[in-house]
Amino acid sequence: MLRYTLRRLASAVPTVFIIVTLTFFMIRLAPGGPFDLERPLDPLIMENLKRAYNLDGSLWSQYLTYMGNLLRGDLGPSFTKRDFSVNDLFASGLPVSMLLGGLAISLAVLIGTVLGAIAALRQNSWLDYTIVGLATFGITTPNFVVAPLLSLFFGVILRWLPAGGWSASDPAYWVLPVVTLALPQVAVIARLVRGATIEALRSNHVRTARAYGLPARTVVVKHALRAAMLPAVSYLGPTAAGLLTGSVVVETIFGLPGIGRYFVQGALGRDYTLVMGTVVVIALFILLFNLIVDLLYTLLDPRVRYD
Amino acid sequence: MTRLPLRTGACLLAMIVAGAGAAAAQVTLVRGNDTDPATLDHHLTSTVAESRILNDLYEGLVVQDARGEVVPGVAESWEISEDGLTYSFKLRDDAKWSNGDPVVAGDFVFALRRIVTPATAAVYANILYPILNAEAVASGQMTPEELGVEAVDDHTLQITLNAPTPYFLELLTHQSSLPLHPATVEAEGANFTRPGVMVTNGAYKLVSFVPNDRIVMEKNEHFHGAQDIAVDRVEWVPFEDRSACLRRFEAQEVQICTDVPAEQMSYMRQNLGEKLRIAPYLGTYYLPVKGADGSPLKDKRVRQAISLVLDRDFIAEQVWQETMLSGYSIVPPGISNYVETPPSLDYAEEDLLDREDRAKALLEEAGVAEGSLTVQLSYNSSENHRNTMTAIADMLKNIGINATLNEMEGTNYFNYLKEGGAFDIVRAGWIGDYSDPQNFLFLFEGGVPFNYPRWENADYDALMDRAAQTQDLDARAQIMAEAETILLDEVPAIPLLTYSSRALVSDRVQGYEDNLPDVHQTRWLSLSQ
Numbered sequence: 084m085l086r087y088t089l090r091r092l093a094s095a096v097p098t099v100f101i102i103v104t105l106t107f108f109m110i111r112l113a114p115g116g117p118f119d120l121e122r123p124l125d126p127l128i129m130e131n132l133k134r135a136y137n138l139d140g141s142l143w144s145q146y147l148t149y150m151g152n153l154l155r156g157d158l159g160p161s162f163t164k165r166d167f168s169v170n171d172l173f174a175s176g177l178p179v180s181m182l183l184g185g186l187a188i189s190l191a192v193l194i195g196t197v198l199g200a201i202a203a204l205r206q207n208s209w210l211d212y213t214i215v216g217l218a219t220f221g222i223t224t225p226n227f228v229v230a231p232l233l234s235l236f237f238g239v240i241l242r243w244l245p246a247g248g249w250s251a252s253d254p255a256y257w258v259l260p261v262v263t264l265a266l267p268q269v270a271v272i273a274r275l276v277r278g279a280t281i282e283a284l285r286s287n288h289v290r291t292a293r294a295y296g297l298p299a300r301t302v303v304v305k306h307a308l309r310a311a312m313l314p315a316v317s318y319l320g321p322t323a324a325g326l327l328t329g330s331v332v333v334e335t336i337f338g339l340p341g342i343g344r345y346f347v348q349g350a351l352g353r354d355y356t357l358v359m360g361t362v363v364v365i366a367l368f369i370l371l372f373n374l375i376v377d378l379l380y381t382l383l384d385p386r387v388r389y390d
Numbered sequence: 391m392t393r394l395p396l397r398t399g400a401c402l403l404a405m406i407v408a409g410a411g412a413a414a415a416q417v418t419l420v421r422g423n424d425t426d427p428a429t430l431d432h433h434l435t436s437t438v439a440e441s442r443i444l445n446d447l448y449e450g451l452v453v454q455d456a457r458g459e460v461v462p463g464v465a466e467s468w469e470i471s472e473d474g475l476t477y478s479f480k481l482r483d484d485a486k487w488s489n490g491d492p493v494v495a496g497d498f499v500f501a502l503r504r505i506v507t508p509a510t511a512a513v514y515a516n517i518l519y520p521i522l523n524a525e526a527v528a529s530g531q532m533t534p535e536e537l538g539v540e541a542v543d544d545h546t547l548q549i550t551l552n553a554p555t556p557y558f559l560e561l562l563t564h565q566s567s568l569p570l571h572p573a574t575v576e577a578e579g580a581n582f583t584r585p586g587v588m589v590t591n592g593a594y595k596l597v598s599f600v601p602n603d604r605i606v607m608e609k610n611e612h613f614h615g616a617q618d619i620a621v622d623r624v625e626w627v628p629f630e631d632r633s634a635c636l637r638r639f640e641a642q643e644v645q646i647c648t649d650v651p652a653e654q655m656s657y658m659r660q661n662l663g664e665k666l667r668i669a670p671y672l673g674t675y676y677l678p679v680k681g682a683d684g685s686p687l688k689d690k691r692v693r694q695a696i697s698l699v700l701d702r703d704f705i706a707e708q709v710w711q712e713t714m715l716s717g718y719s720i721v722p723p724g725i726s727n728y729v730e731t732p733p734s735l736d737y738a739e740e741d742l743l744d745r746e747d748r749a750k751a752l753l754e755e756a757g758v759a760e761g762s763l764t765v766q767l768s769y770n771s772s773e774n775h776r777n778t779m780t781a782i783a784d785m786l787k788n789i790g791i792n793a794t795l796n797e798m799e800g801t802n803y804f805n806y807l808k809e810g811g812a813f814d815i816v817r818a819g820w821i822g823d824y825s826d827p828q829n830f831l832f833l834f835e836g837g838v839p840f841n842y843p844r845w846e847n848a849d850y851d852a853l854m855d856r857a858a859q860t861q862d863l864d865a866r867a868q869i870m871a872e873a874e875t876i877l878l879d880e881v882p883a884i885p886l887l888t889y890s891s892r893a894l895v896s897d898r899v900q901g902y903e904d905n906l907p908d909v910h911q912t913r914w915l916s917l918s919q
Contacts, residue, residue: 113802114802115802115804115805128512128528131508166599175600231637234637238641238643239640245643247634335631335634336634338627338629340600340603344630
């Protein structure tokens with residue numbers, strides 16, 4: 084198990100290297116540069132700027148410099164948020180995104196699993212239809228619709244919660260973003276768990292457990308649900324990575340200082356280092372969570388072994 | 391682990407209690423901004439959003455009051471020499487930095503030398519080129535010490551210009567002329583803008599800056615007018631999503647939004663009443679016309695015909711929901727230092743059908759047969775630009791000109807225009823840096839990179855040169871009006887719209903006056919409970 088984990092971690096290194104290299108050259112292919120604004124700059128000033136930001140050397144030498152700095156954990160200065168290094172930006176933004184994403188994913192797993200299991204156990208009842216109906220609605224309603232509606236209803240009309248903004252110390256500011264992020268995931272997880280539970284209830288090992296006369300509760304929770312979590316867990320890997328690294332839409336609508344917006348702001352502003360930094364962080368999260376998913380498999384499904 | 395929530399809870403409680411105590415004494419104003427500043431080093435800034443922040447943090451030699459007019463700032467008075475070349479500023483004795491140091495003439499010399507130094511890589515260094523030797527210093531041909539700026543003594547600053555520049559005081563209100571605290575900049579280098587390090591001389595000092603969250607400032611108790619500052623704490627919140635600002639404004643979490651969501655204009659008109667502020671602004675939205683060599687677009691009659699047929703009222707009202715006003719001149723109306731009745735296209739009131747007939751006649755004269763001319767309309771990605779160009783394509787069809795649309799992504803687009811890319815008709819916008827016609831008319835002088843159509847007219851250039859040499863403001867205004875008359879006859883760029891400033895201002899805010907440059911420094915505002 085430990086050897087497997089170490090091997091996976093080691094194999095992540097070349098993957099990250101390839102991702103970083105590809106991104107580095109791909110973003111340079113995009114026309115324009117970080118200092119092309121609506122108002123063109125004086126050529127002389129542009130030259131000075133490029134020199135100041137090491138953009139005047141050859142692409143190859145810029146790449147080597149970047150990789151060298153990256154190995155030392157230095158993601159470079161941001162071109163568009165110039166009072167900050169990319170490291171600064173992640174240091175202040177990542178905790179916000181991880182807090183909101185982490186709460187959202189926990190909420191989604193909790194509610195999604197419960198709803199999914201209830202629907203499966205009461206298959207084809209009105210309860211089941213209601214849950215499936217709501218889940219379909221949840222999946223099809225995009226968060227750029229949900230977020231302003233929640234903000235409008237709870238923030239502007241009822242005044243129960245802040246309509247937007249951020250406070251690290253006041254959980255009232257977290258509620259609407261977390262709910263917005265969690266809603267579609269609740270729906271997906273509920274559907275996945277429902278389907279898998281129905282299947283698991285009919286499986287051989289559950290039938291055997293029942294035949295042994297185990298209490299219904301033990302059969303459902305310990306045997307059926309555990310197996311039914313597998314599809315949800317594989318779905319959760321990349322989803323958790325995505326949620327923990329922030330959402331552009333939710334951050335923009337609620338005005339949150341997470342890192343989700345950096346990717347888009349960086350790409351549009353040709354903030355090369357910021358884009359690269361975001362890519363590195365997201366890649367690391369995805370690799371990490373895929374590994375976690377694979378390890379969770381061994382806990383949930385006794386048939387899976389990595390030795 | 392189990393004790394942690396308890397402790398956090400206690401901490402929270404303490405913070406809430408402390409916060410409540412402070413809140414009672416403090417007046418906090420929450421203001422929306424279009425976006426975060428790229429930096430708080432004002433020498434590296436270029437946008438209006440940045441100037442709002444910087445003008446709260448720093449005070450220049452002159453400042454703009456609540457009506458947007460130039461009034462004394464750090465300089466309590468000034469003298470201009472007979473030849474208009476030397477400005478001698480007398481600085482106030484009680485001007486102080488936020489750390490208590492006095493503001494001296496040397497601080498301005500330091501800052502002005504720094505901005506034109508090539509190594510600073512200041513994007514707006516060229517705005518100071520009227521100062522003697524500024525251009526030569528910026529291009530590395532002279533040393534910064536040779537710049538025409540001198541501290542005669544601690545309270546006298548002398549600035550020498552290349553040529554008389556009647557708008558020089560207006561120009562000094564731009565953030566590029568703000569001072570710096572030399573000791574901090576020298577000691578901290580690029581870190582001098584960090585909270586806790588930054589030293590400023592304006593009404594406010596920096597408390598914190600969290601990107602995409604807010605910039606917090608508090609009253610600078612060393613500011614010479616501190617006793618008149620009504621707002622103790624300002625929070626500047628960036629809103630890329632204008633609807634988000636509207637929602638937070640309605641929830642009373644934000645008291646001023648600097649922009650509004652155009653698609654919700656009718657809602658705001660109905661529900662916000664006086665809180666919705668729309669006023670003319672110092673900006674022009676225009677259509678540069680270029681065309682390949684030999685294209686009918688090189689014929690001014692064709693350009694005039696195109697200009698004639700554009701229904702500006704329709705575009706302003708339907709596409710821009712009245713967040714823009716119809717524009718018939720390149721220099722926006724109401725600008726300072728200009729003639730009483732500035733030149734403008736004379737068909738604002740004329741019936742559109744008559745205008746179409748005139749346009750068709752012009753095209754016929756130019757030998758452009760109906761349906762024979764196809765033009766490409768290029769614009770940078772934005773729903774409103776796209777709708778504007780779609781409407782224009784439709785209007786051109788009425789006089790037998792076919793139009794195709796070409797959408798380009800922003801960064802790419804401006805690069806393309808700047809580098810003299812080939813185009814037929816594009817859109818461009820220009821916001822004045824200072825309230826003077828020269829700041830709009832220079833866009834079409836030969837050799838200026840902003841001259842996207844690469845239009846060359848010797849008479850126009852000669853007039854602009856003459857205006858630059860003329861010190862008498864009335865005579866200068868006349869000359870510039872003549873130049874604009876040529877521009878509107880030749881229409882290398884078709885004026886389409888005039889920008890308007892849009893804002894939401896809570897009825898709790900006092901002292902907020904609509905003005906052409908759209909500057910509303912927090913020092914002039916107050917907040918009722």
